[in-house]
Amino acid sequence: MTAGFQYICYKRSREVEVETESPKQTRPEKLKDPHSFFYETAESIMSIRRFSDLPITIKTDDPDFFSQIPTDNITTIKMDRKIDRPLFRTHEKLYELKDLPYDNTFLLDTETVFLDNPETLLGSGQHIQIARETRPPNNPLKRVLLRQYNSGFVVVECNKQWQKIINQAIDVFENLDDYPITENEKKLASWQGDQWFVHKAIDLIYDTKIGVLPQEWNVRKTLLDVIKKPKLIHVRGSVILEKTKQQHNFPLHFLGKSPINNEGIKFFKEAVNFSKKSFNDNEDF
Numbered sequence: 001m002t003a004g005f006q007y008i009c010y011k012r013s014r015e016v017e018v019e020t021e022s023p024k025q026t027r028p029e030k031l032k033d034p035h036s037f038f039y040e041t042a043e044s045i046m047s048i049r050r051f052s053d054l055p056i057t058i059k060t061d062d063p064d065f066f067s068q069i070p071t072d073n074i075t076t077i078k079m080d081r082k083i084d085r086p087l088f089r090t091h092e093k094l095y096e097l098k099d100l101p102y103d104n105t106f107l108l109d110t111e112t113v114f115l116d117n118p119e120t121l122l123g124s125g126q127h128i129q130i131a132r133e134t135r136p137p138n139n140p141l142k143r144v145l146l147r148q149y150n151s152g153f154v155v156v157e158c159n160k161q162w163q164k165i166i167n168q169a170i171d172v173f174e175n176l177d178d179y180p181i182t183e184n185e186k187k188l189a190s191w192q193g194d195q196w197f198v199h200k201a202i203d204l205i206y207d208t209k210i211g212v213l214p215q216e217w218n219v220r221k222t223l224l225d226v227i228k229k230p231k232l233i234h235v236r237g238s239v240i241l242e243k244t245k246q247q248h249n250f251p252l253h254f255l256g257k258s259p260i261n262n263e264g265i266k267f268f269k270e271a272v273n274f275s276k277k278s279f280n281d282n283e284d285f
């Protein structure tokens with residue numbers, strides 16, 4: 001039985017805010033950085049290599065970017081654009097989630113950082129393992145788990161069943177008006193990307209054996225102050241991650257930042273070659 005990790009990483013099509021300091025001014029500037037997700041992937045890969053040497057597959061719409069990088073135990077696959085609708089860019093992930101590269105696959109969003117060994121989750125006897133979504137609170141007392149699943153980290157241990165889920169999710173996406181859903185659900189579907197459709201498909205396929213992961217395995221922003229010993233952090237933003245670095249003594253070098261120059265490529269080369277044998281918690285690049 002093979003096992004490994006999979007990322008889906010595509011270029012950003014919109015401007016992102018990047019804080020930079022020019023010689024003449026220190027205010028934040030808006031810069032276009034289409035590869036910011038790629039840099040997040042590098043940070044996540046580095047965190048994996050603290051614990052695991054399992055192979056990694058990256059499906060991407062820009063393999064040339066990754067071709068500059070030594071790819072020991074890392075495979076890149078060309079991801080073709082499936083949908084010509086800019087607002088539905090993240091929904092393309094549904095098509096890339098269908099065929100997985102391993103018998104047991106860890107599916108990951110790019111903005112994830114491991115603080116524990118994910119290999120300990122294998123052999124659960126479930127078809128998939130997935131954590132719940134958390135609600136962004138207007139009030140700190142309202143931090144609650146939603147019924148909905150969060151697809152930012154999924155452990156797939158049965159490819160046949162996973163294909164049923166994704167085929168169903170794609171059918172819902174392509175024929176949304178044929179399903180009895182509310183207007184509010186349609187709004188959620190429009191901005192939650194693949195996650196809403198995966199959750200809906202799981203609801204519709206009753207024979208799926210689901211292991212609900214402890215929330216330590218998918219700690220979102222709303223739970224950073226609540227869960228004291230996270231095993232996987234799933235957040236985006238330099239302020240949040242700097243706090244995480246301080247709390248957990250983990251050397252975050254990159255996530256939440258968006259270098260525009262060759263320093264980004266340099267870091268990525270170092271990150272993907274990083275192995276758990278040479279890792280040192282006190283080391284910094």
